Amino acid sequence: MNLFHPKLLNSFKGYNGALLSKDILAGITVGVVALPLAMAFAIASGLKPEAGIFTAIIAGGLISVLGGSRVQIGGPAGAFIVIVYGIVDHYGIANLLLATAMSGVFLFLMGLFRLGTLIRFIPVAVIIGFTNGIAVLIGLSQVKEFFGLQITKMPAEFFQAIQTLYAAADTVNSTALMLSMGSLVLLISWRAFQKHLGYLSHIPGTVIATASATIVTGVFNLPVATIGSRFGGIPSGLPSFEWIPISWGTAQFVIAPAITLALLGAIESLLCARIADGLIHDRHESNQELMAQGVANVVSPFFGGMPATGTIARTVTNIQSGASTPIAGIVHSITLLVIILFGAPLAKDIPLASLAAILIFVAWNMGEWKKFADLKQFRLPYRLTMLSVFFLTIILDLTVAIQVGLLLAFITFIYRISSLSRYELASAADFPELEQHRGYVAAFRIYGAIFFGAVKILERIENELPSKVLVLDLKNVIYIDVSSMDALLELEEVCKNQGIKLIVCGLAHQPYEMAVRGGLLERLPVDSIYPDLHHGITAAISDNAN
Template identity: 30%
Template sequence: MSGIGCIIIALQFSRMFGHEPEGGGTIPALTAIPGAVMDPNLVALGIAVVTLLIVFKWPKTWGKIVPPPLAALVIATLISLVVPGAPILGDIPTGLPSFLMPSFSQDTLLIVMEAAIILALLGSIDSLLTSLVADNMTRTKHNSNRELVGQGLGNMAAGFFGGIPGAGATMRTVVNIRTGGQTKISGIVHSLLLLAIVVILAPLASQIPHAVLAGILVKVGYDIIDVSYLKNAHRGPRWDLALMVLVLVLTVFVDLITAVVAGVVMGALAFVKQMADAQLLRMGGSREDGQVEYSDEEEALFARAHNRITMFDFGGPLSFGAAADLGHQVRENSRGRGQALILDFSSVPFVDVSAARAVETIGCDADSAGKKVFISGMNDSVKAVLTGLSADCCLTDENYYSKRIDAIKAAVAYIEGSPNEGGSVEIGASTQPS
C-alpha cells in the first residue's frame, strides 16, 4: 500500500504548483514535477500550502465536528474566490444518463464476454485489496462475498445507464476512515453527495481549485504510506526489504496488479526456500543435538546397537522445496555409519511427488550400500502416495512399523544378527511444516 501512497503523491505534486501533467500515469506525473517547481503558479501554491496546513494540523477536537479535508476544501476554495488565479475544476457535466438496453451480435459477443471477465477479475482484486486496507485500519473483518456481490449488482445496474464498471477505491476509503467514517452510512452519504453534485451542485463544485484537491490527496497518500515500517525496514530480514522495494517500484512504475502478483509469487518462493533450508538444516543434526527427545528404552537400544544405526526424524510435511537435497542429505549423513537406517515419518501428514521420489532415492541408495531401511510411523495416505508412484520399489512390507520403538527394536535385532563394527548413531530431524 505504500506504493499506492507514493503514486497518489506523485500524481498530485505538479497540481499543487498549478500545473497539469501531460498524459496519464505515474511517469508523466514525475517528469512534470521539475518544470512545475521551476515555474510555479504562486496562487495555486499558496492555496496548496494552506490546504496542507489544515489537513495536517487541524486540531483533533475540531475534527470531531468538521473533518480536516472538508474544512480545507471550504476554506481554501473561499480563498481562491477572493484571490483568483489558480486553475479550477471548471464545467462539470450535469443531469442523469438515459436508460440503455445493451445489444449483442455474434461478432461482438465473444469480445464483450472476454472484456467482462477481465474487468470482473481486476475489479474483484482491487475491491478485496481495498477491503484489506480498511480491515487493517478499522481492526474489523470484511465479508468478501457480500462485497463482491454488491459490486457486481452495482456494475450491472450502471451498465444499463452507460456507466463504466467500478471497484473499491482505496483513496476514498482511506479518506473516509481517516475523517471518522465508521459505518456503511458514510459510504451512502458519499454516494448521495456525488449525486447531488451531478444534479444541482455542479456550479459550486466547478469553483474548487485543483490545488485544494491535490493538497488533500497528498495527505491521503501520506496516510497510506506505512512510514513506521519504512523507518525500521532496514533492521528486518534483507529479503523482506528487497521484496518490499520490488513491490513498491512495480506499484509506482508499472501497476498494482503486477506488483501484487510479483509480490505473492516472490514471497511464496522465499517461504518455500526458508522452509526447505530449515528442513535440511535439521536433517543434518545428530542425536546429541537434542532436537528430538528419545525415551530411556530407545536410548538403551541405541547403546546396544554399538553406534551402528543412523536415524532421521522428519518433523513435518515433506515439501518439494527440500526434496531436491533430501536424498543427498541422508546419503551424506549416513555414509559409513552403520548397517541400519531408520526413517521416522510419525510427524509427516503428507508428501508430494517430489518428496516421494526423494524417499525412493533414499531407499534405493541404502539398498545399494547394503543397508537395511526401517520406516516408522508412516500413515496410510503417505504410504498410498509412495505405492501409487512406485516410490517404494526398494522397500518391502517388513520395512514398515507403526511405532518408532518397534522400528528401533527391529533394527537392533537386525544388527545383532549381522554384526558390523563401523558407523555411529546419528539422528537428523527434518522439516518445519511447510
C-alpha cells in the same frame, strides 16, 4: 443461496429507531466526505469528476446492499489512480470501462469459488511496498495542479512524468500554489486540532478545505483552474444506461489491466474490511464482499463509472460517525445523489489546486512510512521484498511489482521452511543397543516438512546409508509433498539395489495418506512399517542379527 448472503440480511435483528438515526447521520456524513474525494480521484485518474461521483453512488450503493461487511463504504479509491490513469493513457476511456467490467467478473468469480481467504496470504511486505509506491505516484500526479503548472497532459510513466514536470517548472501559478498550500495547511491543522473543536470536530477536514477554497475562488475570482473551467461543471443527474461495446479483439488487450484491477480491488476491499472488523469487533464475509465488489464493478461502467473498491478513510469515518449496518452506506449513496441533483452548479468553482492538496494529504496518510523508518529491525529478505515492490511500483508497473514481490516472498518462505526441516542420527545414548551394530544399522529422525525445498534431507541420508538396515522415523514430519514422496521412493529403490532393508516408523495423518497415495506402503513389506522408532530399531537389530 448460501453462497450469496449479503450482510444486510442479518442486520435487522434487534434493529431500532436509535440505530436507524445513527446510520442515517453516519451516511450523510460519509456522503459529504465522499464528494470531494470522488471528484479528486476521478480527475487524477484522467477522467471527468462526475465519473467518480457516479461510481460512489452506484457502486457504493451496490457494495453496501450486497457486501459481506456491515460498515464498509465502497467507491473510487486512491489506490486505483495510477492504474486507471495508465489504462486511460494507453487504451482510452472506452477500454477502461470494458476493463472495469471484466475486473468485476473476475472479482465475482473469486468470491464464488471461495478465494477470498487466499488474499490474506499476500505478505505484509508486498502490501506495504505497493501501498507506499502508489502513495508516491499519487503525490507525483498532483504536482501539476498543486503548483498550477502549464502542462497539457501528464505522461503515465514515471521518468517521463519527472521530465515533463521539470520542463514546466518555470510555469508555476503563484495563486494556485498559495491556494493549494493554504488547503494543505488547513487539512493538517484540522487533523491536529479536531479533537478540540467540539461539535465542529464531526466535520471532516476535506469538506472544510474544499468549501473554503471554493468560496475564496468564487468571491475573489481567482485565476486558477476549476472544475467549471476545466470540465464545464458536473451534470445534475445520473447518466443513462449505455451499453459498452464488447468484442474479443478488444477484450484480449485489456485482460491484463482487468486482472490488475481485480487483484488490487480484492486486496484493498478485504484489507479495508479487516480494519473495519477490528474497529467494530465483528467479522466480515470475505467471499461475499468479493462478489459484491464484482457486481458493483460490472454495473458501474455501464453508467460511466470507474473501478470501485472498499475505501479505508470513508469506512473509518462511517464507523466513527456511529454506523452499525449497511444502511449507512446506502444513505451515503443517496446523499451523494441528492447533492448532485440539487447542488451540482455549486461545484463549478471548486479549484483543482485544492483537490490536489487533498489528494497529496490522502497519499501521505495512506502510506506506511514508519515501516521504512524501522527497516533495520526487519530481516534482509523482508526489506528486499518491501523495497523491491516499492521501487518497481513507482518505476515500472504495479502488476510487475506484485509479481516480483510475491516471487521474492515465495522464495523467502521456501528457504525459511526448508531451514526448519532437519534430520538427526538416533544417538547411542537413547538407544544403547545401536552401538553394537554401528555401520550395519542406522536410524534417522526427521523433523518438519519434507517438500520440494527440503528434498536435500533425503539426499543427504542417501549418502550416509548403512550396510544392512536403514530406519527412518517420520513421527515428527507434519507434511510430505509429491516431490518428497518421489524422493522417498527413489531412496527405497536405492536401498533395494544395495541390499539394504528400509524400515519406516511413525507415519501419521498427512504423511501416512501421502505414503498410501504414492505407493510407498505397497513397496514395503509388512515387517518394514512400525508405529514408533523403538519398535523399528528393535526390528532392525533383529534383522541384522539374523
